Amino acid sequence: MSGSLRAVVVGTGMIGAVHAAAIRSAGGILAGAVASTPERSAQVAKEWDVPARYPDFDAVLADESVTVVHLCTPNALHVPQAEAALRAGKHVICEKPLATSAADAERLTQLAERAGLLLAVPFVYRYHPLVREIRERRLRGEFGAWQLIHGSYLQDWLLAEDATSWRVDPAEGGPSRAFADIGSHWCDLVEWVAGVRFTELTARIGTTFADRPTEDVAAVLLRTEDGVLGTLTVSQVSAGRKNRLWFELDGADGSAVFDQENPETAWLGAQDGARILVRDPQHGSAEQRRLSRLPAGHAQGYADCFNSFVTDAYTAIEGGSPEGLPTGADGLRSARLVEAVLRSACSLGWTDVDGPVLNHESQEAPV
Numbered sequence: 001m002s003g004s005l006r007a008v009v010v011g012t013g014m015i016g017a018v019h020a021a022a023i024r025s026a027g028g029i030l031a032g033a034v035a036s037t038p039e040r041s042a043q044v045a046k047e048w049d050v051p052a053r054y055p056d057f058d059a060v061l062a063d064e065s066v067t068v069v070h071l072c073t074p075n076a077l078h079v080p081q082a083e084a085a086l087r088a089g090k091h092v093i094c095e096k097p098l099a100t101s102a103a104d105a106e107r108l109t110q111l112a113e114r115a116g117l118l119l120a121v122p123f124v125y126r127y128h129p130l131v132r133e134i135r136e137r138r139l140r141g142e143f144g145a146w147q148l149i150h151g152s153y154l155q156d157w158l159l160a161e162d163a164t165s166w167r168v169d170p171a172e173g174g175p176s177r178a179f180a181d182i183g184s185h186w187c188d189l190v191e192w193v194a195g196v197r198f199t200e201l202t203a204r205i206g207t208t209f210a211d212r213p214t215e216d217v218a219a220v221l222l223r224t225e226d227g228v229l230g231t232l233t234v235s236q237v238s239a240g241r242k243n244r245l246w247f248e249l250d251g252a253d254g255s256a257v258f259d260q261e262n263p264e265t266a267w268l269g270a271q272d273g274a275r276i277l278v279r280d281p282q283h284g285s286a287e288q289r290r291l292s293r294l295p296a297g298h299a300q301g302y303a304d305c306f307n308s309f310v311t312d313a314y315t316a317i318e319g320g321s322p323e324g325l326p327t328g329a330d331g332l333r334s335a336r337l338v339e340a341v342l343r344s345a346c347s348l349g350w351t352d353v354d355g356p357v358l359n360h361e362s363q364e365a366p367v
């Protein structure tokens with residue numbers, strides 16, 4: 001499978017290298033790499049052992065043999081590059097956030113649909129086998145009706161006053177940083193696993209150093225379409241936390257917890273006791289088994305998620321319908337949540353995620 005599918009990685013930083021490995025793992029041909037300058041592109045091509053045939057992005061667009069481009073560039077480049085690639089007839093795997101505005105995300109999604117091309121967005125935490133296991137148990141009704149949804153995504157890379165990157169600059173990163181960068185992952189994962197849709201939210205955002213133009217922390221109170229409350233704490237200044245995406249889903253008949261930093265186990269709670277579930281391809285749901293790449297007890301993790309995600313994206317390009325592949329529609333959904341957070345942080349009121357700003361402060365409390 002995918003033996004003749006030729007892929008190019010655009011943006012060769014941290015995640016570009018992860019994509020390059022995933023392309024090869026998925027059986028695709030890593031046809032080239034485009035970095036920020038022709039010189040750097042040539043250097044990376046050497047490091048990645050690919051021919052140095054693409055000095056820039058235009059050269060990729062002009063090459064009809066390229067099937068799919070993987071956009072791993074800073075956020076503000078996603079829309080122009082994805083649009084150009086789709087118009088050139090390429091399938092696109094575009095890093096999150098798909099766009100820095102919901103309007104742009106919608107336009108891209110429609111463009112891909114009209115062109116009949118795949119637009120996939122790497123919300124890869126969906127690819128942890130135990131995430132699939134919790135989702136399958138939810139689909140079987142094991143947890144009952146949700147009572148409460150809560151969690152956090154915490155990092156610490158911006159703790160020092162002089163810490164910075166392109167992500168901090170709204171011109172390159174977009175108007176939201178911490179929420180769009182990592183809160184977006186949490187929302188995508190929890191909505192998908194729990195089978196809920198957050199329809200309204202109220203958010204507060206904060207910045208630890210005055211000269212930082214985008215938020216370091218966000219506290220979000222959410223409400224699903226069924227009126228279930230959720231809370232999400234997002235931070236890039238929590239000392240000792242690296243990629244601590246954690247959620248708890250509390251249902252009438254049971255609870256489930258997943259911690260991205262310990263993805264080989266999940267916690268299942270019942271009133272008369274709790275147990276730890278261990279990833280095991282010999283047990284559990286079909287999707288847990290499908291995405292288990294190693295035997296139980298031999299740890300797999302983030303890179304395996306990427307490998308599985310790219311494998312599924314290529315299956316979709318070849319006409320298949322793999323379960324749970326995050327696409328442009330999910331990138332658009334995420335962009336709407338980001339805008340709702342920013343609107344609410346300004347209005348200090350409840351905000352409708354899919355529509356105009358709602359201000360509940362003049363109304364009765366919603367719960």
Ligand SMILES: NC(=O)c1ccc[n+]([C@@H]2O[C@H](COP(=O)([O-])OP(=O)(O)OC[C@H]3O[C@@H](n4cnc5c(N)ncnc54)[C@H](O)[C@@H]3O)[C@@H](O)[C@H]2O)c1
Nearest residue numbers: 011012013014015016034035036072073075095096097122
């Ligand atoms: N899905 C995930 O789990 C995940 C994880 C990390 C990053 N990301 C996303 O991936 C993207 C890149 O993040 P990163 O951590 O790799 O950042 P990075 O800074 O490590 O890499 C970005 C690279 O893009 C290059 N670049 C800049 N302008 C370019 C241009 N015009 N053409 C080609 N290359 C250009 C930069 O030189 C840099 O090497 C971001 O959008 C980020 O949100 C997603």
